Amino acid sequence: MPNRALAFILTSLLVSACGSKPAAAPKPSFVVGWSVYVGWNPWYYMAKSGILNKWADKYNVAIRVQRFDYAPSLDAFVAKNIDACAMTNMEALDMPASANIDTTSIITGDYSNGNDALMTRHDLKLDQLPGHKVLLVEKTVSQYLFERALTLNGLEKKIDQVKLVNTSDSDIATAFIGDTSQDAVVTWKPMVSQIAKQKDVKTLFNSSQIPGEIVDLMVVRTDILKRPDGSGERFAKALAGAWYETTKLMSGPAGADTDKVLKEIAAGSEDTLESYKEQLSTTNLFYAPQAAADFTTNPEFKTKMNLVRQFCFNHALLGANTKSVDDVGIQFPDGSVQGSKDRITLRFNANYMQMAAQGKL
Amino acid sequence: MLRIDASPNRITTWTLSWFLFAAGIALYFYTSHSRHIENPEDKVVPSLTQLAQGTADAFLKPDSEQKDAGPAEGSLPAKFFSSMLWTDTVASSKRFAWSMALLVPAVLLGLHMGMFPIIGTFFLRFILFFDKIIALSVLPILFIAFGIDELSKVMLIVIGVTPTIILDSFNLTKSVPPEQIVKGFTLGAHDFGVTYRIVMKQILPRVLNSIRLNLKSIMLFLFAGEMIASQDGLAFRIALLRRHMGMNVIIPYVLWVALLLFLVDLTMRLLNKKIHPWFREA
Numbered sequence: 001m002p003n004r005a006l007a008f009i010l011t012s013l014l015v016s017a018c019g020s021k022p023a024a025a026p027k028p029s030f031v032v033g034w035s036v037y038v039g040w041n042p043w044y045y046m047a048k049s050g051i052l053n054k055w056a057d058k059y060n061v062a063i064r065v066q067r068f069d070y071a072p073s074l075d076a077f078v079a080k081n082i083d084a085c086a087m088t089n090m091e092a093l094d095m096p097a098s099a100n101i102d103t104t105s106i107i108t109g110d111y112s113n114g115n116d117a118l119m120t121r122h123d124l125k126l127d128q129l130p131g132h133k134v135l136l137v138e139k140t141v142s143q144y145l146f147e148r149a150l151t152l153n154g155l156e157k158k159i160d161q162v163k164l165v166n167t168s169d170s171d172i173a174t175a176f177i178g179d180t181s182q183d184a185v186v187t188w189k190p191m192v193s194q195i196a197k198q199k200d201v202k203t204l205f206n207s208s209q210i211p212g213e214i215v216d217l218m219v220v221r222t223d224i225l226k227r228p229d230g231s232g233e234r235f236a237k238a239l240a241g242a243w244y245e246t247t248k249l250m251s252g253p254a255g256a257d258t259d260k261v262l263k264e265i266a267a268g269s270e271d272t273l274e275s276y277k278e279q280l281s282t283t284n285l286f287y288a289p290q291a292a293a294d295f296t297t298n299p300e301f302k303t304k305m306n307l308v309r310q311f312c313f314n315h316a317l318l319g320a321n322t323k324s325v326d327d328v329g330i331q332f333p334d335g336s337v338q339g340s341k342d343r344i345t346l347r348f349n350a351n352y353m354q355m356a357a358q359g360k361l
Numbered sequence: 362m363l364r365i366d367a368s369p370n371r372i373t374t375w376t377l378s379w380f381l382f383a384a385g386i387a388l389y390f391y392t393s394h395s396r397h398i399e400n401p402e403d404k405v406v407p408s409l410t411q412l413a414q415g416t417a418d419a420f421l422k423p424d425s426e427q428k429d430a431g432p433a434e435g436s437l438p439a440k441f442f443s444s445m446l447w448t449d450t451v452a453s454s455k456r457f458a459w460s461m462a463l464l465v466p467a468v469l470l471g472l473h474m475g476m477f478p479i480i481g482t483f484f485l486r487f488i489l490f491f492d493k494i495i496a497l498s499v500l501p502i503l504f505i506a507f508g509i510d511e512l513s514k515v516m517l518i519v520i521g522v523t524p525t526i527i528l529d530s531f532n533l534t535k536s537v538p539p540e541q542i543v544k545g546f547t548l549g550a551h552d553f554g555v556t557y558r559i560v561m562k563q564i565l566p567r568v569l570n571s572i573r574l575n576l577k578s579i580m581l582f583l584f585a586g587e588m589i590a591s592q593d594g595l596a597f598r599i600a601l602l603r604r605h606m607g608m609n610v611i612i613p614y615v616l617w618v619a620l621l622l623f624l625v626d627l628t629m630r631l632l633n634k635k636i637h638p639w640f641r642e643a
Binding site: 071075094095100137138139140164167168171172177178179181182320321 | 505
């Protein structure tokens, strides 16, 4: 009897597996990962509202959008479980690119223009920080911002004297707010907004003082993009098309219609419209594809990437065995390369943004 | 074969007990190998060479970000004792030792609750309630009460583990046959004589076993605490290495922690056997 039951289950599984196979040739399907952040929430809206599906149909591909926590989304991208992922320029370099996963950035979404901040209690000034503790997530843009803040204020040599406390981003706000003996913290929004509301807390430095250095991207694995059947190209075009249709809706004339879109985007992180708008105000989101393309092709962007890669190298983020900062090659839209030309693993591609700007998608 | 009176010979026993280890290791290296064919620098499933490199770094080199780390020179032991693995182990061990020490009053409290009805009624209901609180879900309260430095890490373990130990000691105390207590009194013992010399002696080996079973919870809370906010420790390092896929160092760390836990457990088991030779349960 049990054997018969087992055989029945197996057969029905087999039948259902065969039955679910579509008759026509399957569309190439792709998975996009995103995590909660003001500049990435639109991906949630795009999938939910059907905008992404519309573009996917136009280019005859299937696209699924999946939400992750940030660190696991990077892990999934590096492990090649997902095809495209939202990440910052720094993580694109120190996660996939340094692990020899050839990665291409196709959309420069925004740069942090105040979303990341260094805040202190007890009227502590920047030059008083050496000898004190700072709560932050080590080896992330928070530490980058912190080092830039000290460097720009001539305190470069004293960076080593500040004690960093590696604090999980999910607990950093409550940890700093709860323990009033802590002097300083570096984090990003929305935690920054909660902490800034506390009495006696002052913001000493924020990312608007280093504009264009903390950049949020949509990256695709280069081998996917270069698939011989062209499906990767079509996938990228569909992403860009959907993205700029959404940003257009987001930047529409102020009023009920735009607010409705923004509210639904905010719902992607269970946020309110007011809070989301407040976060947008400190985000330089490139609503127009031309602005994004201009930013990415501007020679200044190379200078900024250079700062980021130096930081990554100094903290062994390019791999423990990297001998020089040049070991990982970064290619820019004009074809020029920072670092090794033989080992380019991070590419900035402005084609899709330009196509969107020219209405060619 | 599968009979309950089977008596496998030595070779069978040896083969059977190591089979899953061998299969696990083989599967790991198969996965690693196939991933490395695709990408020679794969970091997710490090190869043997990468693992060896990572292990050497962990066991012999100081933390590269450590400010006062001198050049690593000298003999192997000297290198080991200034390595990041060792400094992390020392930091975590201190927290671990503190929390173990704080289990002593917990056991005593459970014992007295079981012996003295007034103390029992006073604490029992509250501890039963407190035991069901998931410590990690009230972190903000812990931060306010204990800050985010060393104290909070130890307290997280204490709050997570002590109620279990208190209740277990209480139950063990209650399970001592009342005849023995009566006998103690008839032979002229006083309250504390009965408590410490009859009851405590008997429950102690079982309490030690109960702590052994809770070692993993202690470690889990310790890791959680170190991952929330810290400057050193085994879990701090693992959390940090995760930021750039340092799996070749994380895996040796995880194995090292497993070894340490095994040794602590073994020590406690041997100690239990040594002080309570009459005790015959596992």
